[in-house]
Amino acid sequence: MARDYDDHSQYQRAVADTSTAMIEQSVAAVALTPDASFVVADFGASTGANSMAAMRTAIAAVRSRAAGQPVVALHNDLPTNDWNQLFRNVESSPESYRALPGPPVVSLASAITFFEPAAPARSVHLGMSFNAAHWLRDQPTVTVPDGFYFSEATGDAATTLATAAAGDWQSFLAARAADLAPGGRLLVQMVGTDVAPDGARHVTARATMLAMAEVAAQMAANGRLRAEAVRDYVLPVYARTVAEARAPFAGDGTPLHDELAEITCRADPVANPYYAKWEQDGDADAYALAYAGFVRGFTESSLRTHLFAPGAVDGDVDAALDDFFGRLRTRFAADPPRDPFEDWTLTVLVSRR
Numbered sequence: 001m002a003r004d005y006d007d008h009s010q011y012q013r014a015v016a017d018t019s020t021a022m023i024e025q026s027v028a029a030v031a032l033t034p035d036a037s038f039v040v041a042d043f044g045a046s047t048g049a050n051s052m053a054a055m056r057t058a059i060a061a062v063r064s065r066a067a068g069q070p071v072v073a074l075h076n077d078l079p080t081n082d083w084n085q086l087f088r089n090v091e092s093s094p095e096s097y098r099a100l101p102g103p104p105v106v107s108l109a110s111a112i113t114f115f116e117p118a119a120p121a122r123s124v125h126l127g128m129s130f131n132a133a134h135w136l137r138d139q140p141t142v143t144v145p146d147g148f149y150f151s152e153a154t155g156d157a158a159t160t161l162a163t164a165a166a167g168d169w170q171s172f173l174a175a176r177a178a179d180l181a182p183g184g185r186l187l188v189q190m191v192g193t194d195v196a197p198d199g200a201r202h203v204t205a206r207a208t209m210l211a212m213a214e215v216a217a218q219m220a221a222n223g224r225l226r227a228e229a230v231r232d233y234v235l236p237v238y239a240r241t242v243a244e245a246r247a248p249f250a251g252d253g254t255p256l257h258d259e260l261a262e263i264t265c266r267a268d269p270v271a272n273p274y275y276a277k278w279e280q281d282g283d284a285d286a287y288a289l290a291y292a293g294f295v296r297g298f299t300e301s302s303l304r305t306h307l308f309a310p311g312a313v314d315g316d317v318d319a320a321l322d323d324f325f326g327r328l329r330t331r332f333a334a335d336p337p338r339d340p341f342e343d344w345t346l347t348v349l350v351s352r353r
């Protein structure tokens with residue numbers, strides 16, 4: 001999974017790259033204490049392949065202010081993360097902060113859910129999180145008959161998912177408020193929902209998830225997957241709106257208003273590098289290969305556990321997954337404009353009061 005994610009995550013990297021200016025401005029805004037460590041933390045780091053460059057940007061910005069500043073780089077993810085690969089990347093990635101001049105950066109692992117405090121209290125000067133805070137803490141138990149995604153939920157199911165996402169986001173922010181040093185900053189980028197002036201909602205990955213649900217339904221119709229498993233599966237991701245992102249801290253009386261001050265909160269469209277390449281070269285097979293690989297990189301683990309393990313009719317989960325992503329690839333190649341990945345990235349930048 002980790003290698004698949006690293007090989008097919010140029011998209012996530014494009015999102016992380018847009019944050020360079022915000023990282024540099026955040027470092028410039030935080031007071032440096034000579035001889036005390038400046039702590040940079042990355043929450044939901046995975047193997048670090050994409051966030052390595054963001055870490056290096058932050059540390060280079062610290063060292064441009066004070067060449068000898070001691071720095072700690074704290075990498076957070078779940079205990080099941082591929083920590084060996086993360087530290088291999090720290091050691092050998094050309095983008096690693098290891099190569100920066102100055103005293104060695106102390107690398108630490110924080111193997112705990114980011115819904116809890118994940119660093120020594122009040123220690124983090126710059127916290128960052130890319131492509132991770134949209135994952136829900138728990139697998140939803142509601143049914144979404146018309147798809148795999150919160151955006152197709154209606155009635156009580158829609159309310160349940162929105163309530164879970166609101167609670168998770170508040171827990172994430174409360175935990176970061178505990179981690180951050182006074183005056184520290186937190187930059188979070190995750191998938192979002194853009195609400196147009198006319199009220200139209202643009203939900204990141206909606207078309208992709210609809211395509212995936214249809215392919216799974218086909219497999220059920222062909223006797224490859226149990227229909228109940230397809231009916232019950234929901235991807236545990238929630239693309240928040242700007243209003244949902246601001247709810248815990250924006251305005252007097254909100255639960256975290258005394259801890260966190262808003263600097264920026266916005267949803268921006270992000271160009272799709274796979275689609276742009278197809279528009280240029282017309283190579284639908286290459287497009288479909290890259291797109292299906294990208295989708296597999298971030299959905300396989302959830303699909304394996306919650307759709308294919310309970311759903312594969314012959315019990316061969318790997319073969320069913322290969323079949324699924326093969327069908328998805330065929331569908332993407334047949335008609336690239338039909339269901340492209342569309343992204344409105346939500347950026348939240350706050351400071352710790």
Ligand SMILES: C[S@@+](CC[C@H](N)C(=O)[O-])C[C@H]1O[C@@H](n2cnc3c(N)ncnc32)[C@H](O)[C@@H]1O
Nearest residue numbers: 012044045046050077078113114130131132135
């Ligand atoms: C799509 S990857 C993003 C990795 C990296 N930040 C990037 O931008 O490429 C999402 C990561 O979030 C992590 N994650 C999801 N839920 C988490 C949680 N509750 N606590 C810590 N990490 C979590 C996953 O384990 C995974 O490594």
